Amino acid sequence: MNVVRNAVHNALRPALRSRPYATYVPPASLKEVGPGQRPWLSSRQPPESPNFYTGRAEYYDSLNDLETSIQHTRAALTSLQLLPLPAFARAAIPPAQHVWQTKQDIIQRMRMTLSTTRYRRLIKLLNQLDQYRRIADVAGVDVLTERIEGVLSVFEKPNKEAILAHGKKKPVAFDDYGRTYTIGRRKTSTARVWTIAVQRPPEEPVEEQNADGQTADEEVLPQMESTVVSAIEYIPPKPVKVTSTNIVINNRPLVEYFPQLADRERVILPFKIAGLVGAYNVFSIVRGGGSTGQSGAISLGIAKALAAHVPDVEPLLQKAKLLRRDPRMVERKKTNRRKARAAVRRPCFHRLRRY
Amino acid sequence: MPSLATTRCSFRFTVPLSRSRPCLPPIGQTRGYVVRPGDTRKTALKTPQIRNSFKAKHAPASKKKAFATPPYTPMPTNQLTKSIFKTGERVELELPTFSPKVMNDDSVGRVLAFPKAKNEAMRAFGVPESALHDFRILSRPCSVVRDVTISTFNVLDAAGQKSSRDTRLMMTGPTGCGKSYLLLQTVEYAAHSDWIVLYIPRGLSLVDSSRDYAYDLRTQTYLQPEFSAQLLRRFLSVNERLTNMLKTREQVPLQGRSVPAGSRLTALVKAGVDDVNNAPVVLSVLIDELSQQSTHPVLLAVDDMQAMYGYSMYRDPHYRQIMAQHLAIPRMILQYASGKKAFPRGAVIGAAGTQHTAFKMPLELCEALGLPPPRSTGPYAKRSSDIVDFARGLQNLPVSPRMSVSEAASLFEVWMQDNALHTGQVRVDDELRSMPNDELFMTKYAEADGNPRAFVRNGLLATQSTI
Numbered sequence: 001m002n003v004v005r006n007a008v009h010n011a012l013r014p015a016l017r018s019r020p021y022a023t024y025v026p027p028a029s030l031k032e033v034g035p036g037q038r039p040w041l042s043s044r045q046p047p048e049s050p051n052f053y054t055g056r057a058e059y060y061d062s063l064n065d066l067e068t069s070i071q072h073t074r075a076a077l078t079s080l081q082l083l084p085l086p087a088f089a090r091a092a093i094p095p096a097q098h099v100w101q102t103k104q105d106i107i108q109r110m111r112m113t114l115s116t117t118r119y120r121r122l123i124k125l126l127n128q129l130d131q132y133r134r135i136a137d138v139a140g141v142d143v144l145t146e147r148i149e150g151v152l153s154v155f156e157k158p159n160k161e162a163i164l165a166h167g168k169k170k171p172v173a174f175d176d177y178g179r180t181y182t183i184g185r186r187k188t189s190t191a192r193v194w195t196i197a198v199q200r201p202p203e204e205p206v207e208e209q210n211a212d213g214q215t216a217d218e219e220v221l222p223q224m225e226s227t228v229v230s231a232i233e234y235i236p237p238k239p240v241k242v243t244s245t246n247i248v249i250n251n252r253p254l255v256e257y258f259p260q261l262a263d264r265e266r267v268i269l270p271f272k273i274a275g276l277v278g279a280y281n282v283f284s285i286v287r288g289g290g291s292t293g294q295s296g297a298i299s300l301g302i303a304k305a306l307a308a309h310v311p312d313v314e315p316l317l318q319k320a321k322l323l324r325r326d327p328r329m330v331e332r333k334k335t336n337r338r339k340a341r342a343a344v345r346r347p348c349f350h351r352l353r354r355y
Numbered sequence: 356m357p358s359l360a361t362t363r364c365s366f367r368f369t370v371p372l373s374r375s376r377p378c379l380p381p382i383g384q385t386r387g388y389v390v391r392p393g394d395t396r397k398t399a400l401k402t403p404q405i406r407n408s409f410k411a412k413h414a415p416a417s418k419k420k421a422f423a424t425p426p427y428t429p430m431p432t433n434q435l436t437k438s439i440f441k442t443g444e445r446v447e448l449e450l451p452t453f454s455p456k457v458m459n460d461d462s463v464g465r466v467l468a469f470p471k472a473k474n475e476a477m478r479a480f481g482v483p484e485s486a487l488h489d490f491r492i493l494s495r496p497c498s499v500v501r502d503v504t505i506s507t508f509n510v511l512d513a514a515g516q517k518s519s520r521d522t523r524l525m526m527t528g529p530t531g532c533g534k535s536y537l538l539l540q541t542v543e544y545a546a547h548s549d550w551i552v553l554y555i556p557r558g559l560s561l562v563d564s565s566r567d568y569a570y571d572l573r574t575q576t577y578l579q580p581e582f583s584a585q586l587l588r589r590f591l592s593v594n595e596r597l598t599n600m601l602k603t604r605e606q607v608p609l610q611g612r613s614v615p616a617g618s619r620l621t622a623l624v625k626a627g628v629d630d631v632n633n634a635p636v637v638l639s640v641l642i643d644e645l646s647q648q649s650t651h652p653v654l655l656a657v658d659d660m661q662a663m664y665g666y667s668m669y670r671d672p673h674y675r676q677i678m679a680q681h682l683a684i685p686r687m688i689l690q691y692a693s694g695k696k697a698f699p700r701g702a703v704i705g706a707a708g709t710q711h712t713a714f715k716m717p718l719e720l721c722e723a724l725g726l727p728p729p730r731s732t733g734p735y736a737k738r739s740s741d742i743v744d745f746a747r748g749l750q751n752l753p754v755s756p757r758m759s760v761s762e763a764a765s766l767f768e769v770w771m772q773d774n775a776l777h778t779g780q781v782r783v784d785d786e787l788r789s790m791p792n793d794e795l796f797m798t799k800y801a802e803a804d805g806n807p808r809a810f811v812r813n814g815l816l817a818t819q820s821t822i
Contacts, residue, residue: 242760245801255804256529261817264802277797 058110059118066125069151073132073144082139093134099160100126106155126155172308180308184300186326189289193301195280195309198243245271247282249298263295270303273320274313280306300325446774448495453540455548458500458508464761466769468497469543476546479592480554483535483658484710485808492816494773498536499766503754507537508544510752514702515550515652520694520748522702525660525724527716528754530709531808535658537754538706545654550701551594551645555586555688558659559711562667562679571635576683577669583634583684587627587641595621597651604647607640609633620644635683642687646698653701655691660705662714663688664742680741693745704752719743724751757805766807767796770815780821787821 047053051060077083085093101109103119133148157163172180179196247254247267258264271277282302286294303322307314317323331340338344435442450468451457457467469477482490490496514522526534535556542554560566566582591598598620607614607623610632614623620641627637645653657663663685669677679685690696691703707716719738721728723746758766770776771791779791799818803809 242764242797244760244797244805246804247801253804254802255806255809261802261813262819265798265818265820268798268802271801272794272798275794277794277801 056112056118058112059114059122062110063122063125066122066129066151069148070125070129070132073129073136073148076141076144077132077135080139080141082135082141085135093131093138096127096130096134097164098127098130099157099163100155101157105157122155126152172304174308180305182301182304182308184297184302184304184325186296186300187289187293187329189286189293189297191284191286191294191297191301193298193305194283195302195305196283197280197309198245198278200243201241243278245278245280245282247284249284249286249294258291258295260291263291266292266295267298267302269320270299270306270317270322273316273322274306274310276306276310276313280309296326441774444774446494446772448493448497448769448773450495450497450769453498453543453547455508455544458505458544460505462500463502463505464500464759464765466497466499466765468495470547474592474595476542476552476554476593477539479589480542480552481556481589482539483556485535485812486539488812492773492775493769497769498540499758499762499769500540501533501537501755501758501762503533503752504537504540507541507752511541511545511548511654511702515548515700518697518699519653519655519691519701519703520697522704523692523694523749524702524704524752525720525749526704526706526752526754527724527726528707529756529806531806531813532754532756533758533807534706534754535708536807538656538658538704541704542654542656545652545656546593549597549651551597551651551653552656553586553590553642553654554656556658558657558662558705559708559714561682561685562662562669562714563711564668564670568669568682571683574639574683576681576686577677578635578683580631580634583638584628584631586684587624587634587638590641591621591624591628598624600650601644601648603640603644607637609636639683639687642691646691646696649699651700653698655688655698655701655703657688657692657705659708659711659714660688660692661707661716661720662711663692664720664746665714665717668713678741680745689745692749694748717742720746720749723747723749726751758807758810759805760800763800763805763807763810764796766811767791767799767815770811776815778815778818778821 047057049057049061051057051064054060074083100123103114103116106119106122107114129148129152133145133152136144136148172182174180177196179194182193182195184191184193245268249257254264254267258267268277271280282298282305284298284301286298288294289297299322303317307317307323314323333340336344432442432445448468450466453467453469469475472478477496481487482496486496486498510522510524526537528534539556542552546552555561561579561582566579568577568579570576571578601620602617603614603620603623604616606616607626609626609630611630612626612633614626623637623644624641627634627641663679665679666676667679667682667685669682671677680689688703688705691698692705708714715729716726718728718732718736719742722738723743774789776791776795777789779789779795780787781790782788783790795815799810799814803814
């Protein structure tokens with residue numbers, strides 16, 4: 001249709017210039033046309049996208065951009081001799097770990113309907129580009145990797161990191177004050193443990209001894225020179241300021257919360273094994289269970305915190321089984337038994353005594 | 356003045372002597388093997404013949420003899436020949452002696468051994484059970500000087516020139532923070548500073564119905580003759596030199612004799628010691644005489660003083676509980692602690708005990724000292740006006756619940772040098788030897804949070820770990 005119209009327009013153009021009366025235009029059509037304007041050259045702006053007349057401009061724009069990116073990336077990688085990859089190199093590429101936006105997410109973003117076929121076509125291009133990104137990443141071509149990541153990030157879910165880290169151990173995070181927040185559990189007890197390093201007092205600066213430092217009021221006593229002769233040079237060691245570990249549990253000190261020594265020893269054991277007694281302070285909120293469960297839960301929380309603060313002690317704590325959540329729980333009672341294992345009746349065998 | 360013999364009641368509530376508390380064994384004994392006096396039996400007991408076979412009547416129970424000697428008698432060291440006793444490795448601690456002259460800020464954190472004199476206050480009056488437990492294990496009774504010790508001694512020095520009404524203190528703090536030890540140090544300091552000292556190390560024995568008691572119509576209180584006699588005996592052995600300088604003002608009529616006016620106080624006390632029936636009167640007269648003299652300052656020190664402010668375990672003929680203020684000796688303590696009576700020079704110092712749950716600090720005493728109440732109370736909780744009266748003016752002397760690291764380190768070194776610790780075992784020459792190190796100290800200090808009892812008794816001595 002457009003072709004026909006264009007052909008007509010091209011044919012008529014020289015004729016119209018000389019004979020303005022040659023073409024009849026009904027007045028109703030001239031309502032929107034201003035004076036001196038050609039009716040078929042409207043004041044409307046040309047469409048932003050060349051894909052406007054597809055009806056799905058944004059989708060096809062995305063598709064074209066991705067195909068262009070794929071072309072350029074392929075050319076770059078080929079020039080770097082990274083494509084085509086031999087079999088052994090392809091095995092070295094890490095597997096794909098992508099979290100693309102779902103069809104609904106893209107529908108909401110592009111504000112248009114999207115069929116599954118068109119969505120799959122988009123995803124296919126994204127997967128291809130992601131593969132080139134992985135190749136570039138492994139090869140160390142950082143510039144290319146960053147550019148591709150910029151293109152792909154538009155189509156990734158915002159919580160991609162959280163989804164990929166689901167089920168894995170999260171590293172313990174430090175807050176602004178250098179505190180860690182860890183959780184320990186034992187039996188039915190849960191302990192929330194905040195650990196912070198003890199602030200060491202700043203070393204007192206050595207008092208400067210000035211020759212002219214005295215005021216007129218002070219009289220300097222004559223300094224006696226020591227006449228002691230010693231065969232060995234003895235320098236007494238400087239006294240070390242010893243700090244202690246303060247542990248507060250449910251707003252009470254450790255000694256008040258756990259009257260039993262065994263529970264207190266269980267709480268302190270991670271510090272003892274790691275050799276960090278006096279280096280960290282602990283605040284904990286513990287709920288559930290009894291004294292043994294609560295002390296075990298706090299111990300696990302402290303061990304995790306120490307492993308985060310000082311990663312070197314992690315193998316020591318692993319060896320001492322302090323970083324392991326004790327899986328032992330109370331065994332259920334079974335039918336026809338008094339308790340989990342205890343039987344109801346003790347079997348008694350009547351035996352006749354043989355003389 | 357009517358004779359006291361006619362005013363005494365005819366009935367008397369006595370407790371069998373077998374229930375009386377044994378006297379204090381000698382202090383400074385090392386770990387010994389317990390031998391009971393009646394254990395060396397060569398022949399078996401004869402069983403009584405049962406005559407009636409149908410219903411055997413119970414054989415008459417053998418009468419238990421009262422212990423003349425204390426039941427805990429350690430074996431002499433020459434009989435401890437087994438290697439496990441390690442007799443050859445016994446250590447006598449060499450520590451500086453406790454003396455008022457060395458008490459200054461420089462001695463904070465130092466461990467000082469109590470002197471070994473025959474008339475030592477600690478030896479005569481006895482020590483609280485917490486200290487006794489430690490002294491039985493250590494080779495020499497000693498204690499660490501804390502910052503609160505020095506400040507208490509300064510208060511005592513100032514109190515020596517003032518009336519005891521101005522210095523009425525109560526040592527308070529959480530359980531195991533060192534109140535009894537601080538009171539013991541105060542008593543020793545006063546005794547060595549030429550004070551007259553009257554020290555009751557176990558105030559609970561006054562009110563827990565373990566001593567005999569008798570109602571007295573004249574004073575309308577319950578007397579405790581045996582306890583009074585014991586207290587007088589102990590007082591005499593410590594303060595004889597000072598009481599020799601003092602004389603009675605009036606004649607004192609007693610049962611069977613009379614002490615003339617102007618006689619030495621020592622003679623008066625001996626009269627009470629010789630006859631148990633005279634002891635309560637002699638004790639009250641002695642305290643009166645001490646409250647009239649200003650030659651020597653007087654220290655009245657009572658451990659578990661909170662037990663005086665409440666009900667005792669004694670019962671009257673109607674089986675009602677007797678209040679401690681109706682017993683003669685606790686009443687005397689309350690009168691001096693409340694300021695109703697006072698020594699012209701001296702102090703009244705008590706320590707709150709936390710071990711016996713039947714004798715907790717009452718609400719009235721908490722409010723007088725400014726402490727948080729034992730449980731959530733309001734204006735509608737009943738407060739006894741008598742106890743409020745007796746508690747008025749008592750000042751709080753808080754003892755810090757936490758020892759400093761240097762104080763704890765000195766204490767740890769004492770136990771370590773005495774070979775009393777079993778942790779920190781290291782294999783030396785095919786033998787496990789205990790070599791405590793700083794890791795043990797730091798872990799126990801952290802576990803105890805600096806609390807002295809939790810550090811020593813429930814930490815170092817109670818731990819079952821040997822690494």
